Amino acid sequence: MPTPFTFINAAMSIDGKISTRQRRQVRISGDVDFERMDELRASSDAVMVGIGTVLADDPSLTVKSDGRRSERLEKGLDENPVRIVVDSKARIPTDADIFMKGAGKRIIAVSESAAFDRVESLRENAMVIMVGGDQVDLSELLSILDEMGIHRLMVEGGAGLNWGLIKNGLVDEIYSFIGNLIIGGSTAPTLIDGDGFDEADIPACSLISAEKMEEGVLLKWKLKSA
Numbered sequence: 001m002p003t004p005f006t007f008i009n010a011a012m013s014i015d016g017k018i019s020t021r022q023r024r025q026v027r028i029s030g031d032v033d034f035e036r037m038d039e040l041r042a043s044s045d046a047v048m049v050g051i052g053t054v055l056a057d058d059p060s061l062t063v064k065s066d067g068r069r070s071e072r073l074e075k076g077l078d079e080n081p082v083r084i085v086v087d088s089k090a091r092i093p094t095d096a097d098i099f100m101k102g103a104g105k106r107i108i109a110v111s112e113s114a115a116f117d118r119v120e121s122l123r124e125n126a127m128v129i130m131v132g133g134d135q136v137d138l139s140e141l142l143s144i145l146d147e148m149g150i151h152r153l154m155v156e157g158g159a160g161l162n163w164g165l166i167k168n169g170l171v172d173e174i175y176s177f178i179g180n181l182i183i184g185g186s187t188a189p190t191l192i193d194g195d196g197f198d199e200a201d202i203p204a205c206s207l208i209s210a211e212k213m214e215e216g217v218l219l220k221w222k223l224k225s226a
């Protein structure tokens, strides 16, 4: 089944952490990288995060530049890409910034383990896609998104969702900005958490580019299996 071109974009510290051990967001990258991230959002059909990121950071995932939002409108698109949350148990608060801020469509992907009344309350503000028994079935979800016309998907974390997608071979490229910070902590989330691969299954990547940016470096990788 076809799936969208899917890329992960994230900022991490020198030691590979994407937030603190208390799961608090840190400003890892500067204005140049935030502009680059905004451009990526504006050029994507959808932006996806995991529920852990929503509960920790409450991101709006909107396109911040007025000019880029206008350009999208001129092309007949919504101001913002479709905002998607992978949320097996439908835990997202109904006043999350994803619902409160910005125009455009929202999709909450839940599994059959979500409580019926939680799912029904989400339907007031979003399209709900139910796939998978305990956890969201990401392969099935991405096939459905592709059928819906979402062909370019930006993933903005966090660590658990990134793992789920990579494990299932659903990621084409990874863009990671490495900032000039050391966060430390064995429990602080890294770019990719989860169970990790067995040695024989470790996927290889090829380097697309390495660019110095402000006080850090932007690395672009292509998954060799993609």
Ligand SMILES: NC(=O)C1=CN([C@@H]2O[C@H](COP(=O)(O)OP(=O)(O)OC[C@H]3O[C@@H](n4cnc5c(N)ncnc54)[C@H](O)[C@@H]3O)[C@@H](O)[C@H]2O)C=CC1
Pocket (backbone or CB within 6 Å): 009, 010, 011, 012, 018, 019, 020, 022, 023, 024, 025, 026, 028, 049, 050, 051, 052, 053, 054, 056, 057, 086, 087, 088, 135, 136, 137, 138, 156, 157, 158, 159, 160, 161, 162, 163, 164, 165, 189, 193
């Ligand atoms: N520096 C950066 O670029 C970014 C940092 N972050 C940080 O990442 C942290 C959040 O990461 P996580 O706690 O790992 O949460 P997450 O955002 O990766 O969400 C993980 C959750 O998604 C749900 N899920 C449903 N189906 C799944 C599946 N098939 N596979 C995987 N997950 C599935 C599960 O409930 C799981 O706990 C926060 O501290 C946040 O600040 C998040 C985004 C970007």
Ligand SMILES: Nc1nc(O)c(N)c(N[C@@H]2O[C@H](COP(=O)(O)O)[C@@H](O)[C@H]2O)n1
Pocket (backbone or CB within 6 Å): 009, 010, 011, 025, 026, 027, 028, 029, 030, 037, 049, 053, 057, 058, 059, 060, 061, 062, 156, 157
């Ligand atoms: N790319 C990037 N660089 C940083 O330095 C960061 N701290 C983050 N954090 C993530 O950005 C999202 C914010 O979205 P909104 O501004 O609310 O639209 C959020 O998911 C953070 O985890 N990213």
